[in-house]
Amino acid sequence: MTASQPVREKNLPAQSAPSTTRVIKTTEVKKKQLINALNHINFKEETVTLVFHGASPEGSVSLEATPMPVLSDYPAFRFLHPPAPSLNFDGLTGLIIPDGTGQIHAIPTLHAATQKGLSIALPETGQRLQGAPSDARTAEGIRVHFHQQGLVFKGALTALEPGFFQVSLTPLSSHYLMGLTPERDFTLLFLKNKANLFESGARLIEQERIGDSITLTFQPVESIATHHDNERFGKKAFEMIPAPDFQFSHPLTRSLQTLAIDSLSAVGLEFTLHGESLPLLPGMRLDPAAISLGDLYTLPLTAQVTRCQTTLDTKGLPQTRCTVYFLDIELETHRKLQTMIHKAEDRNVRLSTPVDADDLWRFFFETGFIYKSKYRLFLNNKENIKQTYHALYSAPTEITRHMTYQDKGRTLGHMSIVRYAERAWLIHHHAALKAGGIKVGLGILSHMLHFFYDTFWHHPMGMDYLICYFRPENQFPNFFFNGFREHMANPKACSTDLFAYLYFRGEPKKAMNLPSGWSLSPATEEDVDTFASHYEATSGGMLVDALDLFEHHAPAEHLAARFRDAGLKKERELWAIRHNHRHVALLIVNTSDVALNMSDLTNCIKVCITEPELLPKEVLTMALNRLSDAFHNAKAPVLIHPLTWAEETDFHFQKQYYFWVFNADHRDDYMQYFFDVLKLTRPQAS
Numbered sequence: 001m002t003a004s005q006p007v008r009e010k011n012l013p014a015q016s017a018p019s020t021t022r023v024i025k026t027t028e029v030k031k032k033q034l035i036n037a038l039n040h041i042n043f044k045e046e047t048v049t050l051v052f053h054g055a056s057p058e059g060s061v062s063l064e065a066t067p068m069p070v071l072s073d074y075p076a077f078r079f080l081h082p083p084a085p086s087l088n089f090d091g092l093t094g095l096i097i098p099d100g101t102g103q104i105h106a107i108p109t110l111h112a113a114t115q116k117g118l119s120i121a122l123p124e125t126g127q128r129l130q131g132a133p134s135d136a137r138t139a140e141g142i143r144v145h146f147h148q149q150g151l152v153f154k155g156a157l158t159a160l161e162p163g164f165f166q167v168s169l170t171p172l173s174s175h176y177l178m179g180l181t182p183e184r185d186f187t188l189l190f191l192k193n194k195a196n197l198f199e200s201g202a203r204l205i206e207q208e209r210i211g212d213s214i215t216l217t218f219q220p221v222e223s224i225a226t227h228h229d230n231e232r233f234g235k236k237a238f239e240m241i242p243a244p245d246f247q248f249s250h251p252l253t254r255s256l257q258t259l260a261i262d263s264l265s266a267v268g269l270e271f272t273l274h275g276e277s278l279p280l281l282p283g284m285r286l287d288p289a290a291i292s293l294g295d296l297y298t299l300p301l302t303a304q305v306t307r308c309q310t311t312l313d314t315k316g317l318p319q320t321r322c323t324v325y326f327l328d329i330e331l332e333t334h335r336k337l338q339t340m341i342h343k344a345e346d347r348n349v350r351l352s353t354p355v356d357a358d359d360l361w362r363f364f365f366e367t368g369f370i371y372k373s374k375y376r377l378f379l380n381n382k383e384n385i386k387q388t389y390h391a392l393y394s395a396p397t398e399i400t401r402h403m404t405y406q407d408k409g410r411t412l413g414h415m416s417i418v419r420y421a422e423r424a425w426l427i428h429h430h431a432a433l434k435a436g437g438i439k440v441g442l443g444i445l446s447h448m449l450h451f452f453y454d455t456f457w458h459h460p461m462g463m464d465y466l467i468c469y470f471r472p473e474n475q476f477p478n479f480f481f482n483g484f485r486e487h488m489a490n491p492k493a494c495s496t497d498l499f500a501y502l503y504f505r506g507e508p509k510k511a512m513n514l515p516s517g518w519s520l521s522p523a524t525e526e527d528v529d530t531f532a533s534h535y536e537a538t539s540g541g542m543l544v545d546a547l548d549l550f551e552h553h554a555p556a557e558h559l560a561a562r563f564r565d566a567g568l569k570k571e572r573e574l575w576a577i578r579h580n581h582r583h584v585a586l587l588i589v590n591t592s593d594v595a596l597n598m599s600d601l602t603n604c605i606k607v608c609i610t611e612p613e614l615l616p617k618e619v620l621t622m623a624l625n626r627l628s629d630a631f632h633n634a635k636a637p638v639l640i641h642p643l644t645w646a647e648e649t650d651f652h653f654q655k656q657y658y659f660w661v662f663n664a665d666h667r668d669d670y671m672q673y674f675f676d677v678l679k680l681t682r683p684q685a686s
Contacts, residue, residue: 027127027128027275028125028126028127028128029104029106029125029126029127029128030124030125031122031123031124031125033104033126034097034104034106034122034123034126035070035075035122037097037099037104038067038070038075038097039067039069039070041067041097041098042066042067042068042069042070045066046066046098047064047065047066047067047080048064048065048066048067048077048095048096048097048098049062049063049064049065049094049095049096050062050063050064050065050077050092050094050095050096050118051092051093051094051095051096052087052088052089052091052092052093052094053091053093053094061083061084061087061091063079063080063081063083064079064080064081065077065078065079065080065117066078066080073121074111074112074119074120074121075119075120075122076117076118076119077117077118077119077120078116078117079115079116079117082115082116083115085115089110089113089118090110092108092109092110092118092120093107094106094107094108095107095108095120095126099128102128102129103128103129104126104127104128104129105126105127105128105129106122106123106125106126106127107123107126108120108121108122108123109121109123141192141193142156142157142190142191142192142197142252143155143156143157143190143191143192144156144157144167144188144189144190144191145188145189145191146186146187146188146189148180148181148184148186149181151176151180152173153169153173153176153180154169154170154172154173155167155168155169155170155173155216156168156170157190157252158215160252160278160279160281161279162273162279162310162318162319162320163219163220163310163318164205164217164218164219164220165202165217165218165220165279165281166215166216166217166218167188167215167216167218168213168214168215168216169213169214169215169216174213174214177207177214180204182203182204184203185201185202185203185221186201186202186203186204186218187199187200187201188200188201188202188218190251190252192252197251197252197284197285198251198281198283198284198285198304199283200220200221200224200281200282200283200284201220201221201224201282201283202218202219202220202221203218203219203221204216204217204218205217205218205219220281220282220308221282222282222307222308222309223282223306223307223308223323224282224283224306224307226304226306226325227457228267228268228325228457230668231668232668232671232672233453233668233671233672236265236266236341236345236450236454237263237264237265237268237269237270238263238264238265238341238344238345239262239263239264240261240263240264240340240344242293243260243261243262244260244261244264244291244292244293245258245259245260245261245291245292245293246258246259246260246261246269246271246289246290246291246324247259247289247290247291247292248286248287248288248289248290248303249286249287249288249289250278250280251284251285251286252278253278255278257277257278259271259272259273259277261291262321264291264337264340264341264344265341265454266334266337266338266341266451266454266455267325267326267454267457268303268306268323268324268325268326269291269303269323269324270321270322270323270324271321271322272319272320272321272322273319273320273322274313274317274319275317277320279308279320280305280308280320280322281305281308282305282306282307282308283304283305284304284305285302285303285304285327286302286303286304286305286324287302287303287327288300288302289301289302289303291337297336299329299333299336299337300329300330300333301326301327301328301329301330301333302326302327302328302329303324303325303326303327304324304325304327305322305323305324306323306324306325307321307322307323308320308321308322308323309321329458331398331458331460331461332396332398334455334458334461335351335352335396335401338351338451338454338455339351339352339353341454342403342447342450342451345447346405346443346447348405348406348407349403349404349405349443349444349447350403350404350405350406351401351402351403351447351451352396352400352401352402352403353396353404354393354394354395355393355402355404355411357386357389357390357393357394359409359410359411360389360393360411360414361389363410363411363414363431363433364431364598366433367431367432367433368431369429369431369598370598374598374599377595377600377635378595381594381595384593384594385593385594385595388568388593388594388595388596389595391566391567391568392416392568392596397566397568398419398562398565398566399418399419399559399562399563399566399568399570400416400417400418400419400566401416401417401425401451402414402415402416402417402429403415403416403444403447403448403451404444405432405436405440405443405444407436410433411433412432412433412435412436412440413431413432413433413436413440413441413443413444414429414430414431414432414444415427415429415430415431415444415445415448416428416429416430417448417466418596418597418602419462419559419562420467420547420602421465421546421547421548421559422462422548422551422553422554422556422558422559423462423463423464423465423546423548423553424462424464424465424466424467424546424547424548424661425452425462425463425465425466425467426467426468426469426597426601426602427448427466427467427468428468428469428597428598428599428601429597429598430444430445430476432444441476442678445480446674449670449671449674452466452664452667453667453671456664456667462553463664464546464663464664465542465545465546465661465662465663465664466661466662466664467546467659467660467661467662468481468658468660468662469599469601469657469658469659469660470482470657470658470660471655471656471657471658472498472656472658477658477660479677480674480677481496481658481660481662482496482658482660483673483677484662484669484670484673485660487673488666488669490666491539491540491541491542492540492542492663493662493663493665493666493669494660494661494662494663494666494670495539495540495541495542495543495660495661496541496658496659496660496661497539497541497543497641497658497659498641498642498643498656498657498658498659499606499639499640499641499643499656499657499658499659500639500640500641500643500645500646500647500651500653500655500656501637501638501639501640501653501654501655501656501657502637502638502640502651502652502653502654502655503635503636503637503638503654504605504624504628504635504636504637504638505635506624506625506627506628506629506631506635506636507625507628512622512625514577514619514622514623515618515619517579517580518577518578518579518619519577519578519581520575520576520577520622520623520626520627521575521576521578522573522574522575522576523574523575523576523586523587524576525550526583527574527576527578527583527586528544528549528550528574528586529550530583530610531544531549531583531586531608531610532544532549532550534610535608538642541661542661542663543608543659543661546661547588549574549586549588556571556572559572560572563592568592568593568596569591569592569593569596570590570591570592570593570596570602571590571591571592572588572589572590572591573588573589573630574586574587574588574589575587575589575623575627577615577619577620577623579611579614579615582611582614583610583611584609584610584611584614584615585607585608585609585610585611585615585620585623586607586608586610587605587606587607587608587623587627588605588606588608589605589606589627589630590602590603590604590605590606591603591630591631599637600637601637601639601657603631603637604636604637604638604639605624605627605628605636605637605638605639606638606639606641607620607624607638607639607640607641608641609640609641609642609645612642612644612645612648615645615649616649617649617650617651620651624636624638639657639659640653641659643656
């Protein structure tokens with residue numbers, strides 16, 4: 001139906017209103033099945049409900065009764081409690097039989113009755129109502145509110161079927177019914193006990209008037225908008241073998257639903273509703289929910305239904321393909337889920353699983369990651385470095401992730417990231433053995449990019465930015481990282497800043513006071529603001545935001561505490577050099593475990609000079625001597641920006657490093673660039 005089609009209207013004679021509001025998904029039940037259901041209740045020694053309408057001055061009456069074994073054409077029932085003497089048995093109009101997560105409703109005919117019980121004739125068919133909770137027997141109290149053109153409409157949800165649902169309006173709302181514009185889609189708010197359950201969209205397709213009561217029939221929207229809609233690269237979803245289950249509590253009835261998952265990704269999943277499954281509506285929040293496989297694992301999460309598409313199967317019966325996206329999931333739980341996804345794509349890829357220490361160190365040496373001059377720095381700290389890498393690779397942590405490609409018991413490729421700031425992660429340790437070929441190196445990079453792509457939405461993970469240090473002469477990162485920066489030509493999407501790199505041999509014992517007029521003291525917010533303004537004018541990049549220098553997201557101590565919980569160290573202090581109270585340079589002092597990053601770029605002093613023409617190299621040397629006591633090595637790694645200051649003052653440095661920052665808001669642009677430069681086929685959204 002299109003929005004321009006008219007709404008069907010029905011006017012029916014007044015009927016007796018049902019005693020309760022029921023949210024239903026119905027299927028027909030034959031007489032034989034009614035008999036079997038009654039015998040099942042007798043076997044369990046439980047009860048059914050007999051409903052009498054117009055049977056007393058109070059209106060309808062419901063009586064609990066125990067069914068006798070059905071061995072004849074007239075099933076008999078014994079009342080659980082004696083009925084009122086005034087009860088009119090001829091008012092029998094309903095039989096409700098509990099049936100798993102639903103109920104079977106039938107309209108019987110009275111055969112005989114006494115104060116102790118009665119017998120009935122069963123109809124040829126009844127209706128099974130799926131989803132009514134077994135304790136309440138009905139899904140009462142689901143209210144629906146919506147408004148249009150300043151008018152507020154309130155009603156009760158009375159039916160839920162694949163492809164439509166019905167709302168019975170309150171008398172006051174039905175009075176204003178003429179104010180509705182059916183051509184417009186509606187946003188409806190579902191509530192229970194005054195608590196908001198969810199919102200969903202729908203269009204009105206039918207109005208049914210029964211006396212003074214009005215029921216509206218709505219066709220739900222097929223999907224709702226999500227933050228994934230604008231992503232050009234769809235989620236990687238896989239059919240898992242064996243298929244795990246998706247378990248959730250239905251938002252309307254709170255009944256437990258268990259359905260096999262058709263496809264699973266790191267951000268959502270799909271499943272199909274068949275037969276007696278209670279329908280879902282886009283917008284429904286599923287909480288609690290979990291992905292499980294028997295008693296092997298259970299991954300708890302919160303999800304939202306985003307799409308429901310109803311079609312007919314080969315037998316002409318309705319089936320609904322549902323898509324849900326994850327709203328909230330614990331970090332460790334999400335890591336386990338992502339492990340499953342990456343493993344489904346490539347059996348040799350492992351995400352943050354324990355790595356054999358000897359195989360890992362052999363890999364680092366064999367790939368040349370630890371070359372001769374770098375190994376010289378390891379010699380005095382071998383035991384500490386071994387302990388650091390045991391903490392990094394023996395068990396998953398909140399502040400590290402690593403990807404390995406292992407084949408025939410050997411690590412052939414490796415890439416790792418570490419949480420460097422509150423909202424930024426550092427890419428480092430990317431290498432592959434020649435025996436694995438370029439396919440392994442690119443494959444690991446691709447998996448890590450997809451890991452990042454599928455994780456950015458998870459706010460606790462803090463992946464607003466990716467950062468990386470690399471040398472200009474290193475072809476691989478220049479091609480894939482700096483190349484993207486040149487391609488975008490937008491420093492708020494991707495930026496690079498060139499630093500001089502040196503090992504500073506500090507002499508803290510010889511540290512002297514700075515010359516008259518100069519000072520070194522902890523940085524204030526004003527110092528950070530001065531540097532940020534200068535950096536914006538000269539670079540325009542994202543260093544300040546990526547490193548969260550203003551600590552807008554959280555104090556640096558919060559991240560330091562996470563590292564301590566993981567058995568690691570990473571701390572940060574900000575210092576400022578001033579001349580006659582004028583800010584000249586900001587010094588970012590990072591101290592971490594030795595070789596947490598093998599180039600010690602997590603364990604260094606970053607010097608960001610705001611007034612290059614004012615700063616003599618002697619003053620910086622004195623300041624570095626003062627700060628170098630934070631480093632236990634004989635030499636402290638130092639990065640200086642701008643590089644031109646070090647060149648013009650002849651401040652000796654050994655290397656140059658780019659500091660690369662990537663903004664996650666442009667993840668689609670990077671993925672497109674990655675696939676374009678490699679001439680790969682872009683994966684389609686599932």
